Amino acid sequence: MKLELRGITKTFGTLVANDHIDLTVEAGEIHCLLGENGAGKSTLMNVLYGLYQADGGEILLDDRVQHFAGPGDAMRAGIGMVHQHFMLIPVFTVAENVMLGHEQTKAGGRLDLPAARAKVREISDRFGFDVDPDALVDDLPVGVQQRVEIIKALSRDARVLVFDEPTAVLTPQETDELMAIMRQLKESGTSIVFITHKLREVREVADRITVIRLGKVVGEASPTATNAELASLMVGRAVELTVQKAPPTLGEPALVVDGLTVIDPIGQLVVNDVSFEVRRGEILAVAGVQGNGQTELTEALVGLQPRVQGSMRLDGNELNGDSVRSILNAGVGFVPEDRKEDGLVGEFSIAENLMLDRADGAPFVKGGNVQLSTLAAFAEEKVAEYDVRTPSIETKVGRLSGGNQQKVVLARELSRDLRLLVAAQPTRGVDVGSIEFIHKRIVETRDAGVPVVVVSTELDEVTALADRIMVMYRGRVVGIVPGDTPRDVLGLMMAGESPNLEGAAA
Amino acid sequence: MTIAPQHQAVSPQEPALAKTVVVSWKAPIAFAVVTVLAALLFLLAPHDGEATFRVSAAGDALQLPEIVLNATVTAWVCLALLTALTVVSALMVRARRAVPIWLIVVFAVVFVLGFLTWAVAGASTNVMPLAGLLAGALSLSVPLIFGSLSGVISERVGVINIAIEGQLLAGAFTSAVVASSTGNPYLGLLAAGVAGVLVSFVLAAFAIKYFVDQVIVGVVLNVLVVGFTSFLYSQVLAPNAQALNAPPRFDRIAIPFLSEIPIIGPTFFRQTIIVYLMYVAVAAVYIGLFHTKWGLRLRAVGEHPQAADTVGINVPRTRFWNVSLAGAIAGLGGAFFTLGAVGAFGKEMTAGAGFIALAAVIFGQWDPIKATLAALLFGFAQSLQGQLGVIGSPVPSEFMLMLPYVVTIVAVAGFVGKVRGPAAAGKPYIKS
Numbered sequence: 001m002k003l004e005l006r007g008i009t010k011t012f013g014t015l016v017a018n019d020h021i022d023l024t025v026e027a028g029e030i031h032c033l034l035g036e037n038g039a040g041k042s043t044l045m046n047v048l049y050g051l052y053q054a055d056g057g058e059i060l061l062d063d064r065v066q067h068f069a070g071p072g073d074a075m076r077a078g079i080g081m082v083h084q085h086f087m088l089i090p091v092f093t094v095a096e097n098v099m100l101g102h103e104q105t106k107a108g109g110r111l112d113l114p115a116a117r118a119k120v121r122e123i124s125d126r127f128g129f130d131v132d133p134d135a136l137v138d139d140l141p142v143g144v145q146q147r148v149e150i151i152k153a154l155s156r157d158a159r160v161l162v163f164d165e166p167t168a169v170l171t172p173q174e175t176d177e178l179m180a181i182m183r184q185l186k187e188s189g190t191s192i193v194f195i196t197h198k199l200r201e202v203r204e205v206a207d208r209i210t211v212i213r214l215g216k217v218v219g220e221a222s223p224t225a226t227n228a229e230l231a232s233l234m235v236g237r238a239v240e241l242t243v244q245k246a247p248p249t250l251g252e253p254a255l256v257v258d259g260l261t262v263i264d265p266i267g268q269l270v271v272n273d274v275s276f277e278v279r280r281g282e283i284l285a286v287a288g289v290q291g292n293g294q295t296e297l298t299e300a301l302v303g304l305q306p307r308v309q310g311s312m313r314l315d316g317n318e319l320n321g322d323s324v325r326s327i328l329n330a331g332v333g334f335v336p337e338d339r340k341e342d343g344l345v346g347e348f349s350i351a352e353n354l355m356l357d358r359a360d361g362a363p364f365v366k367g368g369n370v371q372l373s374t375l376a377a378f379a380e381e382k383v384a385e386y387d388v389r390t391p392s393i394e395t396k397v398g399r400l401s402g403g404n405q406q407k408v409v410l411a412r413e414l415s416r417d418l419r420l421l422v423a424a425q426p427t428r429g430v431d432v433g434s435i436e437f438i439h440k441r442i443v444e445t446r447d448a449g450v451p452v453v454v455v456s457t458e459l460d461e462v463t464a465l466a467d468r469i470m471v472m473y474r475g476r477v478v479g480i481v482p483g484d485t486p487r488d489v490l491g492l493m494m495a496g497e498s499p500n501l502e503g504a505a506a
Numbered sequence: 507m508t509i510a511p512q513h514q515a516v517s518p519q520e521p522a523l524a525k526t527v528v529v530s531w532k533a534p535i536a537f538a539v540v541t542v543l544a545a546l547l548f549l550l551a552p553h554d555g556e557a558t559f560r561v562s563a564a565g566d567a568l569q570l571p572e573i574v575l576n577a578t579v580t581a582w583v584c585l586a587l588l589t590a591l592t593v594v595s596a597l598m599v600r601a602r603r604a605v606p607i608w609l610i611v612v613f614a615v616v617f618v619l620g621f622l623t624w625a626v627a628g629a630s631t632n633v634m635p636l637a638g639l640l641a642g643a644l645s646l647s648v649p650l651i652f653g654s655l656s657g658v659i660s661e662r663v664g665v666i667n668i669a670i671e672g673q674l675l676a677g678a679f680t681s682a683v684v685a686s687s688t689g690n691p692y693l694g695l696l697a698a699g700v701a702g703v704l705v706s707f708v709l710a711a712f713a714i715k716y717f718v719d720q721v722i723v724g725v726v727l728n729v730l731v732v733g734f735t736s737f738l739y740s741q742v743l744a745p746n747a748q749a750l751n752a753p754p755r756f757d758r759i760a761i762p763f764l765s766e767i768p769i770i771g772p773t774f775f776r777q778t779i780i781v782y783l784m785y786v787a788v789a790a791v792y793i794g795l796f797h798t799k800w801g802l803r804l805r806a807v808g809e810h811p812q813a814a815d816t817v818g819i820n821v822p823r824t825r826f827w828n829v830s831l832a833g834a835i836a837g838l839g840g841a842f843f844t845l846g847a848v849g850a851f852g853k854e855m856t857a858g859a860g861f862i863a864l865a866a867v868i869f870g871q872w873d874p875i876k877a878t879l880a881a882l883l884f885g886f887a888q889s890l891q892g893q894l895g896v897i898g899s900p901v902p903s904e905f906m907l908m909l910p911y912v913v914t915i916v917a918v919a920g921f922v923g924k925v926r927g928p929a930a931a932g933k934p935y936i937k938s
Contacts, residue, residue, distance in 0.1 A: 049816070051815070051937070070820070071815060071816045071817065072818025072819075075818055083816065087810070087812060087816045088813060089805075089806050089813055091929075092802075092806070096802060100803070100817050100819075101817030101819055102818075103802060103803075105798070105799055109799065110793075110797050110798055111797055111798060152817075263526060267525050267526050268525050268526075269524040269525065270523065475523055475524070
């Protein structure tokens with residue numbers, strides 16, 4: 001089916017998320033929509049899927065104008081979507097999720113589960129998915145959950161499939177398998193819109209590429225374009241994709257973690273017997289697919305997790321059992337994974353956020369009073385130093401873009417005397433320009449002799465920053481390898497296979 | 507470095523995380539405390555003599571013999587059993603095993619038996635009519651069960667229903683007035699459902715359309731209904747009691763054969779139409795929730811509204827009508843107060859039944875059958891308090907009045923622990 005968007009415009013208040021966007025996807029084509037976070041890709045697809053109503057423009061399928069009042073209409077017209085955050089109900093089985101919204105019933109209004117199971121099996125066999133229709137979605141790994149999303153769309157005879165950032169949660173191998181599925185779908189005549197900001201994937205699978213920036217189409221590119229060309233189209237200026245860094249000058253081991261185990265409330269060992277050390281002036285990158293214990297590991301390092309066993313010593317002092325306050329005072333800087341949840345108070349100003357963890361004494365607080373002039377001077381200095389794009393230091397942090405928010409977090413953490421920096425997903429949801437800046441700052445911190453632990457699910461980031469790479473899988477360390485380890489080896493390790501044992505699963 | 511060429515990156519049988527048991531000493535400690543309390547009771551205030559439990563009521567076709575227990579012997583046996591169970595549970599926890607539910611149930615039954623024998627032996631009449639105890643338990647449970655079904659439906663669809671109390675009271679009031687003025691209890695029952703729906707409309711409108719905090723709307727609604735019905739009661743109903751507050755009550759209908767079974771028969775199958783309606787409602791809600799399209803969509807909306815939206819389910823509409831349905835069910839429960847039990851409306855006559863129903867929802871883990879059982883337990887506690895008062899038990903009646911609420915607190919706080927309710931309950935669905 002041919003999909004055509006003509007002059008789609010969507011505004012939220014004063015923000016123009018989509019500005020007269022034209023897009024044509026031919027039948028049986030994989031069309032990539034490339035753009036940075038916040039460029040308006042997801043908004044456009046939500047308009048297409050009927051979740052948002054466009055303020056202007058029209059949607060055509062096979063040259064017929066469509067009017068979608070909701071996702072139900074879009075689905076009936078043959079549009080399916082694999083959402084970035086899966087739209088699956090965790091406590092339902094695969095079959096229940098697939099049938100939801102277009103249920104078949106038997107006599108007496110009872111659900112026809114056998115029919116739904118058969119449907120799941122049929123589609124799953126057609127594409128070689130191997131999905132159990134009676135498995136609870138909650139128990140499935142994310143890669144399989146994504147296949148359930150695909151089955152869900154195909155069970156409604158979708159002929160245009162939209163994949164919204166589908167690879168964010170996948171290992172490199174799973175990503176390759178997804179690409180294969182996309183090609184298979186394309187051969188069966190399905191049109192595919194593939195939304196992403198990862199250049200490598202685009203070049204691998206796309207038939208055509210449309211680049212969006214700040215809500216506008218800025219150009220088309222062919223899959224043969226180089227990374228640098230695509231990146232500069234996406235960002236609007238030339239960008240450095242690789243981090244310039246000198247070989248590390250290693251000092252003595254500073255952070256020594258031994259047998260660290262974190263137990264969650266239901267008794268699972270989410271971090272299982274993890275041991276490693278980080279030396280002064282070294283970046284240890286922790287790689288792994290989201291949800292393999294990295295979050296809990298970083299939280300344990302700053303004292304945010306209850307039920308932690310084992311030891312973690314910083315410069316010889318045991319941190320396990322200390323309060324968050326005393327760990328911070330010991331010189332640990334922490335960039336949390338979710339800055340909106342844990343890193344910043346959105347309703348506070350930039351200045352207030354910059355002193356969040358220093359409210360218990362000089363120089364910002366004297367005699368119980370916040371020293372507003374000291375704070376203002378400090379904030380002005382940091383905003384300039386970290387290139388935070390803001391009208392004023394009194395602006396609420398929640399109103400800044402992701403990149404600028406992250407710079408505020410980084411400015412706060414790096415302005416203390418650090419003996420260890422723990423940065424979890426430092427560039428998640430951050431524009432390419434800010435990524436460049438944040439990476440530079442992290443390398444500078446390393447060069448100043450501070451040990452750094454960076455957790456990232458993006459292999460590009462891991463290989464760009466790391467002096468050594470530790471890969472985690474199911475709470476355990478699969479291995480610690482040099483920073484120049486090839487991507488495919490890292491990819492296998494992220495799926496749990498040890499690097500030098502002959503393919504044995506860890 | 508060699509890498510196996512073949513690999514299966516995505517496999518449904520991904521190895522589970524290693525697990526360790528987080529041991530909880532809650533059960534053994536609770537057991538120990540109860541055992542000590544029982545020991546103090548039996549040792550410091552011993553009752554000699556016998557306790558008689560009358561199994562059959564006077565009119566039963568099949569008469570069963572009375573059960574007579576020696577108070578001293580029973581006390582010692584129960585105490586020994588309680589101690590043994592406490593030790594067993596402690597050993598299990600030490601061996602890092604979870605204390606199973608059946609152990610808790612056995613413990614509770616032994617304790618209740620011991621306590622009952624002690625209380626009955628010390629009463630002025632040493633006879634406890636079991637049939638009366640059970641019949642009382644059921645009739646006190648009826649509004650609780652309707653209320654908890656209402657709570658289950660409403661929370662499963664994602665709206666916290668604190669207003670059950672208000673829905674019950676509105677149902678009780680309306681059914682009394684309508685049944686009295688028309689002389690037809692069936693019209694009263696219907697009106698009770700409508701009254702419950704009206705209360706729900708307010709809750710639904712504020713919670714779903716205007717995103718007001720659901721708990722606050724619920725609390726305010728309860729206060730509003732109490733005030734409104736009390737006002738009308740004292741200004742309108744009390745002066746015209748004959749015309750407006752003397753509803754005809756439903757007759758008891760005996761189901762052939764079933765009603766002849768000893769104990770169970772008269773308790774469950776010689777009842778009014780409302781009680782039979784309740785049996786049907788429990789079964790219907792259970793089957794509906796877990797085996798029909800309606801239930802699947804309802805649960806989807808309460809778990810992950812956005813996912814439901816993306817498959818074309820209208821979230822606000824689903825929530826609105828199901829919250830209304832929940833109100834209707836609670837309203838029927840309210841009618842039981844006036845048309846089934848008391849026979850007239852009284853100020854604030856629901857006396858917290860809605861809140862106990864709410865506790866039953868949580869204790870019953872948002873499952874209609876389990877919530878019904880929880881409601882029966884709470885009803886039993888209330889009935890026990892009443893019966894002990896009637897036979898002149900030595901326990902002060904003020905103390906016994908606490909019993910249902912103590913049971914509720916212990917049940918919800920002590921044994922439920924962490925349960926997972928519908929993920930989106932209480933969260934308004936705001937489309938950005």
